[in-house]
Amino acid sequence: MEDTQKEATPIEELTFRQAMAELDGIVAKLESNTMELEDSLAAYERGVALLRALRGRLDDAQQKVDVLMGELEQDASDEEIDTTLHKA
Amino acid sequence: MEDTQKEATPIEELTFRQAMAELDGIVAKLESNTMELEDSLAAYERGVALLRALRGRLDDAQQKVDVLMGELEQDASDEEIDTTLHKA
Amino acid sequence: MEDTQKEATPIEELTFRQAMAELDGIVAKLESNTMELEDSLAAYERGVALLRALRGRLDDAQQKVDVLMGELEQDASDEEIDTTLHKA
Amino acid sequence: MEDTQKEATPIEELTFRQAMAELDGIVAKLESNTMELEDSLAAYERGVALLRALRGRLDDAQQKVDVLMGELEQDASDEEIDTTLHKA
Amino acid sequence: MEDTQKEATPIEELTFRQAMAELDGIVAKLESNTMELEDSLAAYERGVALLRALRGRLDDAQQKVDVLMGELEQDASDEEIDTTLHKA
Amino acid sequence: MEDTQKEATPIEELTFRQAMAELDGIVAKLESNTMELEDSLAAYERGVALLRALRGRLDDAQQKVDVLMGELEQDASDEEIDTTLHKA
Amino acid sequence: MEGAPEEAKRPLTVSQAMALAKGALENCVVTLVGEVSEVSVKPGYKAAYFTVKDTGASMPCMMWTNRYRASGVQLRVGMLVQMTGRFTLYAPKGRMNFDVFSLSMAGEGDLRKQVADLAEKLRKQGLMAPERKRALPAVPHTIGLVTSPRGAAVHDVLRTLRRRWPAARVVLAGVPVEGKVAPGALMTGMKAVVDAGAEVVLLVRGGGSFEDLMPFNDERLAITISRCPVPVVTGIGHEPDTSIADMVADVRASTPTAAAEAAVPSAADVRAQLAAASDRMAALVRAQLRTHEREVDAVVGRPVFKDPAILFATDAQTLDILGDRLHRAIPASVERDRAVLASYGTRLATRGRTLTRAFCMKTDEEGRVLLSRGAALVEGYDAQWKLAASRLNDLSPLAVIGRGYALARNDEGRIVSSIADAPVGSRIAVRVADGTLSADVVAATHDEQTEIPWKEA
Numbered sequence: 008m009e010d011t012q013k014e015a016t017p018i019e020e021l022t023f024r025q026a027m028a029e030l031d032g033i034v035a036k037l038e039s040n041t042m043e044l045e046d047s048l049a050a051y052e053r054g055v056a057l058l059r060a061l062r063g064r065l066d067d068a069q070q071k072v073d074v075l076m077g078e079l080e081q082d083a084s085d086e087e088i089d090t091t092l093h094k095a
Numbered sequence: 096m097e098d099t100q101k102e103a104t105p106i107e108e109l110t111f112r113q114a115m116a117e118l119d120g121i122v123a124k125l126e127s128n129t130m131e132l133e134d135s136l137a138a139y140e141r142g143v144a145l146l147r148a149l150r151g152r153l154d155d156a157q158q159k160v161d162v163l164m165g166e167l168e169q170d171a172s173d174e175e176i177d178t179t180l181h182k183a
Numbered sequence: 184m185e186d187t188q189k190e191a192t193p194i195e196e197l198t199f200r201q202a203m204a205e206l207d208g209i210v211a212k213l214e215s216n217t218m219e220l221e222d223s224l225a226a227y228e229r230g231v232a233l234l235r236a237l238r239g240r241l242d243d244a245q246q247k248v249d250v251l252m253g254e255l256e257q258d259a260s261d262e263e264i265d266t267t268l269h270k271a
Numbered sequence: 272m273e274d275t276q277k278e279a280t281p282i283e284e285l286t287f288r289q290a291m292a293e294l295d296g297i298v299a300k301l302e303s304n305t306m307e308l309e310d311s312l313a314a315y316e317r318g319v320a321l322l323r324a325l326r327g328r329l330d331d332a333q334q335k336v337d338v339l340m341g342e343l344e345q346d347a348s349d350e351e352i353d354t355t356l357h358k359a
Numbered sequence: 360m361e362d363t364q365k366e367a368t369p370i371e372e373l374t375f376r377q378a379m380a381e382l383d384g385i386v387a388k389l390e391s392n393t394m395e396l397e398d399s400l401a402a403y404e405r406g407v408a409l410l411r412a413l414r415g416r417l418d419d420a421q422q423k424v425d426v427l428m429g430e431l432e433q434d435a436s437d438e439e440i441d442t443t444l445h446k447a
Numbered sequence: 448m449e450d451t452q453k454e455a456t457p458i459e460e461l462t463f464r465q466a467m468a469e470l471d472g473i474v475a476k477l478e479s480n481t482m483e484l485e486d487s488l489a490a491y492e493r494g495v496a497l498l499r500a501l502r503g504r505l506d507d508a509q510q511k512v513d514v515l516m517g518e519l520e521q522d523a524s525d526e527e528i529d530t531t532l533h534k535a
Numbered sequence: 536m537e538g539a540p541e542e543a544k545r546p547l548t549v550s551q552a553m554a555l556a557k558g559a560l561e562n563c564v565v566t567l568v569g570e571v572s573e574v575s576v577k578p579g580y581k582a583a584y585f586t587v588k589d590t591g592a593s594m595p596c597m598m599w600t601n602r603y604r605a606s607g608v609q610l611r612v613g614m615l616v617q618m619t620g621r622f623t624l625y626a627p628k629g630r631m632n633f634d635v636f637s638l639s640m641a642g643e644g645d646l647r648k649q650v651a652d653l654a655e656k657l658r659k660q661g662l663m664a665p666e667r668k669r670a671l672p673a674v675p676h677t678i679g680l681v682t683s684p685r686g687a688a689v690h691d692v693l694r695t696l697r698r699r700w701p702a703a704r705v706v707l708a709g710v711p712v713e714g715k716v717a718p719g720a721l722m723t724g725m726k727a728v729v730d731a732g733a734e735v736v737l738l739v740r741g742g743g744s745f746e747d748l749m750p751f752n753d754e755r756l757a758i759t760i761s762r763c764p765v766p767v768v769t770g771i772g773h774e775p776d777t778s779i780a781d782m783v784a785d786v787r788a789s790t791p792t793a794a795a796e797a798a799v800p801s802a803a804d805v806r807a808q809l810a811a812a813s814d815r816m817a818a819l820v821r822a823q824l825r826t827h828e829r830e831v832d833a834v835v836g837r838p839v840f841k842d843p844a845i846l847f848a849t850d851a852q853t854l855d856i857l858g859d860r861l862h863r864a865i866p867a868s869v870e871r872d873r874a875v876l877a878s879y880g881t882r883l884a885t886r887g888r889t890l891t892r893a894f895c896m897k898t899d900e901e902g903r904v905l906l907s908r909g910a911a912l913v914e915g916y917d918a919q920w921k922l923a924a925s926r927l928n929d930l931s932p933l934a935v936i937g938r939g940y941a942l943a944r945n946d947e948g949r950i951v952s953s954i955a956d957a958p959v960g961s962r963i964a965v966r967v968a969d970g971t972l973s974a975d976v977v978a979a980t981h982d983e984q985t986e987i988p989w990k991e992a
Contacts, residue, residue: 023132023827030834037839037846044199047846048244051839055251058840059258061831065824068136072820075143079813082147111702112674115805122812125819132827139820146813153802153809156702160693163727165684165709199850206857213864220287220872224332227865231339234858235346241847241854248843255840287872294879301886308375308894312420315890318883319427323434325876329869336865343858375894382901389908396463396916400508403912406905407515413898414522421891428887431880463916470923477930485950487932488942494927501920509913516909519902 015053018060030057103141106148118145191229194236206233279317282324294321367405370412382409455493458500470497553626560622560631568641569594571614576603585610587618587633596620598635606638611744617641640745647745650752654779657754662761662783669766669785671798672734674805677704678798679728679736679765681721684709688741688772688791695792700799706731712740717750722759729765735798736763738780739770739791751778760784770794933966942966943974954979 018026033054037047106114121142125135160167194202209230213223282290297318301311370378385406389399458466473494477487547555569587576583583603585596596618598606608616620635640647657663678696682689684707696705708724711717725736738760740751750756751771757779760767766785770793771778781787788794838845936942943951943963951957957976965972 027827027830027834034834034837034839038837040849044240044244044847044850048247051248051843051846052251054839055255058255058831058834061827062258064132065827065831068132068827069824071136072139072817072824075140076817079143079146079817082150110674110676112672112676115674118809118812122815122819125816125823128819128823130823132823135820135823139816142812142816146809146816149809150806152702153806156700156802158693158697158701158703158705160705160707161731162684162707162709163731164724165707167689167707167709168685203850203853203857206861210857210860210864213868214860216868216871218868220328220332220868223865223868224335227336227861228339230861231343234343234854234861237854238346238858241851244847245844248846252840252843255835259835291872291875298879298882298886301890302882304893308416308420308891311890312423315424315883315887316427318879319431322431322876322880322883325872326434326880329873329876333866333869333873336869340862340866343862379894379897379901386901386904386908389912390904392915396504396508396913399912400511403512403905403909404515406901407519407909410898410902410905411518411522413894414902417891417894417898420894424887424890428884431884431887434880467916467919467923470927474923474926474930477927477932483950484932484935484942485952487930488950491927491930491932494923498920498924498927501916502924505913505917505920508916512909512912516906519906519909523902 018056023061023064026057026061030054030061033057106144109145109148111149111152114145114149118142118149121145194232199237199240202233202237206230206237209233282320287325287328290321290325294318294325297321370408373409373412375413375416378409378413382406382413385409458497461497461500463501463504466497466501470494470501473497550626553624553629557624557626560624562621564619564621564636566617566619567594568615568617571610571612571616574610574612576610583610587616594633595630596633596635598638602636603638608638608640610638614744615641646749650749650779653752653754653757654782657757657779657783662757667761667785671766671768671786674700674800675703675734675798677706677732677734679706679708679725679731679733680739681708681710681724681728681736682739682791683712683741686741688739688770691790691792692737692739692770692795695795696799699796699801700805701802703799704732706733712750713743713747714750718753718756721750721753721756725759725763725767729763734765736765736767737770737791737794737798738767738784739794740772741791742772748778751780753779756780757783768794768798933968936966937968939968941972954981 016025021029033050036042037050037054042050104113109117121138124130124138125142130138192201197205209226212218213226213230218226285293297314300306301314301318306314368377373381385402388394389402389406394402456465461469473490476482476490477494482490567587569589571585572588572593573586574583575585580600582597582599585598587594587596598618598620608614610616616638617640618633618635618638620633620637623632623634624630625632654663661667680689680692682692689707689709693705696703706728708727710720710724712721721738725738728736738751740748748771751769760769760780761783768786768788769778769781769784770788770791771781772790777787786794786797788797834840933942943957943965945951945957945963946961949956951963957963957979959976959979962973962975965974
């Protein structure tokens with residue numbers, strides 16, 4: 008295993024972009040088909056973990072954005088009601 | 096996350112103008128398209144908070160007039176709903 | 184036996200590729216038909232041990248990858264259910 | 272006896288191929304029909320001893336190979352069972 | 360007797376070939392018909408002794424060969440049984 | 448007697464050929480008819496003694512040869528029996 | 536009018552008379568001063584119509600609109616004006632008008648001159664330089680309003696501010712804007728609002744005469760404005776006159792309302808701006824999410840995740856091939872060796888069967904020779920002997936004895952051929968045909984000499 012000196016950073020400590028870059032690198036290395044079985048296995052495992060983490064983060068982000076936008080929309084519609092009431 | 100050293104000021108401590116400027120900055124930063132997902136999310140969250148706060152301030156705004164000198168003559172044609180007069 | 188000075192490395196200490204290369208060499212030597220019976224027997228035994236170890240490793244790797252893929256697919260289908268629930 | 276100065280090596284100390292080569296020489300000499308009765312007798316005896324030893328070694332080798340191949344086949348059929356179970 | 364200076368070698372000390380050669384010489388001499396009665400008698404006696412010794416040796420040799428061949432055949436048929444059992 | 452100076456060699460010391468030659472000489476001398484009766488008698492007597500001795504030797508030789516031949520034939524027939532038994 | 540002298544005696548037509556008068560009047564250009572008594576300036580009219588009077592007379596005037604505009608004077612009743620023009624007649628009505636060429640306010644001349652001089656002085660000091668003009672705060676939180684607390688202006692401003700930007704706090708300094716005290720009051724008011732935190736100062740008043748506006752031409756006020764720490768917006772409703780205050784202010788608006796509008800943003804605009812920011816942020820974040828989703832999906836779609844078997848495909852195949860080769864390599868070699876051994880076995884067996892044959896043949900041959908030789912061994916000697924025996928037999932001297940002769944021997948064994956050979960008393964052996972007699976010599980008789988014939992033969 009060639010990269011053992013470089014301990015993998017815990018995924019939670021990576022930013023999305025860093026995780027993505029690492030995943031890209033892993034996929035490229037896996038597809039180059041030049042790795043030892045053991046290394047490619049470890050890389051694959053790491054890749055899947057990264058992929059799952061990235062998906063999870065995206066889902067969380069989407070959810071968060073949905074919630075925030077929902078709040079904004081709620082405000083807007085409240086305002087509309089206010090306006091309507093106001094005009095009445 | 097790059098900007099953690101600069102703790103966000105509590106929104107209530109910001110003036111409308113500062114809040115507006117920060118919101119503008121957030122939009123510009125988002126537009127630069129160079130942010131990490133996490134930063135974008137945080138920025139978005141802050142932006143939404145700023146937006147809501149600004150909207151709230153606008154909605155709640157009531158004109159305040161402090162009369163420092165002289166005596167303001169009431170104008171019969173004005174509805175005084177939104178104006179609070181303070182005699183200095 | 185010609186190679187006794189070079190003690191065989193324990194297979195667990197070989198990487199997959201190293202083991203594969205050794206197996207390849209053994210097969211080639213066996214096929215060349217120039218070995219002493221005793222050497223070829225020893226070589227055959229080593230070859231079989233290498234082959235079994237390599238097969239085992241491949242199977243383990245395959246299994247591990249299957250498990251990881253299963254997790255990925257599980258994620259994906261969970262997401263689909265989420266999406267469906269969300270839309271409902 | 273012409274070759275008495277060259278004491279015959281104990282067969283167990285010969286490699287298979289060395290024994291084979293000696294056997295080859297003995298058979299050729301016997302067939303050349305130029306030997307003393309005593310020499311040909313001794314040669315014949317040696318030849319038979321070599322032949323039997325070689326046969327024995329071959330049988331041992333075959334047995335060992337059979338055992339090893341049996342293990343390989345066992346692996347293969349185990350795997351097949353695994354695969355079947357896995358698919359089930 | 361003309362050859363008394365040359366004491367006859369004890370037959371057991373002669374090789375088969377030497378004994379044969381002596382026998383040849385004796386027969387030739389006997390046929391040449393130039394010998395003293397006593398010499399030819401002695402020669403005849405020696406000849407018979409040589410012949411009988413040679414025959415004995417041949418018999419022994421044949422017997423030995425028979426035993427060895429028997430062993431060979433035994434091996435071969437054992438092996439055949441083995442092979443048959445193996446294939447069964 | 449003309450030959451008295453030459454004492455007759457004891458017959459047992461004569462070879463068969465010598466005795467025969469002496470006998471031949473005696474016969475020739477007798478045939479020459481020039482001898483004194485006494486000499487001729489002596490010669491004759493010697494001749495008879497020689498004849499007798501030679502006869503004896505011949506008989507002994509024959510007997511010996513017969514024995515030897517018997518042995519030879521015995522050997523041969525033994526062998527034949529052996530061969531027959533062997534083949535049986 | 537060409538025929539006027541000769542037609543003087545004859546009565547003129549009304550038109551001719553009017554033309555004659557018009558000609559006479561229009562040659563007379565005069566400058567006069569009078570008080571404006573009536574004014575009719577209406578949009579759409581080609582001219583401004585007004586009346587000037589003094590105590591004894593009044594005179595209708597008209598001034599072409601372009602000239603009127605150029606004069607910069609806004610006519611109001613009671614205004615004392617100085618004008619230059621000529622008399623003219625409006626023939627259809629028979630009315631005389633004074634056609635005004637130029638118009639200025641009489642009595643203001645000095646003031647205007649003073650104001651212009653001050654303006655020039657301040658301009659030279661750079662107080663009006665465009666680069667001194669400060670931008671107004673986009674969203675002022677506190678607006679200082681310095682104006683009269685009475686009248687329409689203050690309410691116009693407050694209404695406009697309330698409408699556009701109710702969020703702003705207004706600090707109001709209600710001060711007199713006319714009269715001698717006005718400049719000082721205005722300056723005090725400005726200081727008061729700035730001290731109260733105003734980020735922008737609105738200095739406004741409604742319209743008035745030139746004289747009314749004089750406080751805004753005050754030099755001290757001008758300097759105060761120019762040094763004011765926050766931007767100042769003027770809204771002094773006195774177009775077209777421009778006060779010094781207007782000139783040194785950061786922004787000049789034509790009316791109080793316009794000043795209020797200039798000082799604050801519109802709440803509606805800000806809401807629209809906020810809405811735009813909201814949409815923009817959401818769009819950007821969503822776009823980023825979509826980008827990331829596409830990135831992740833792209834990775835998921837890569838062959839290694841779609842079909843991870845390819846990870847090991849090469850290795851697995853290589854291994855299968857190697858296994859197959861290994862499988863075949865050793866049994867083949869054992870089989871080959873076994874075949875070679877079998878051939879050696881066969882050759883050994885073959886050889887074993889014939890190993891002693893040559894030797895046996897040889898010995899058999901020798902045996903045969905020995906046998907035959909044995910049979911003949913004694914034969915030659917025997918024949919030799921037999922021949923010798925028969926010859927000897929033929930020659931036996933004893934044959935004589937057979938015919939009756941006897942042979943006597945003395946005890947020495949010698950033939951007795953003379954009586955001397957056997958002395959009396961000796962024993963002799965007498966050989967006869969069928970045996971030997973032992974005899975003692977008892978006597979001896981000596982024969983006569985007899986011839987022995989055979990001796991001579």
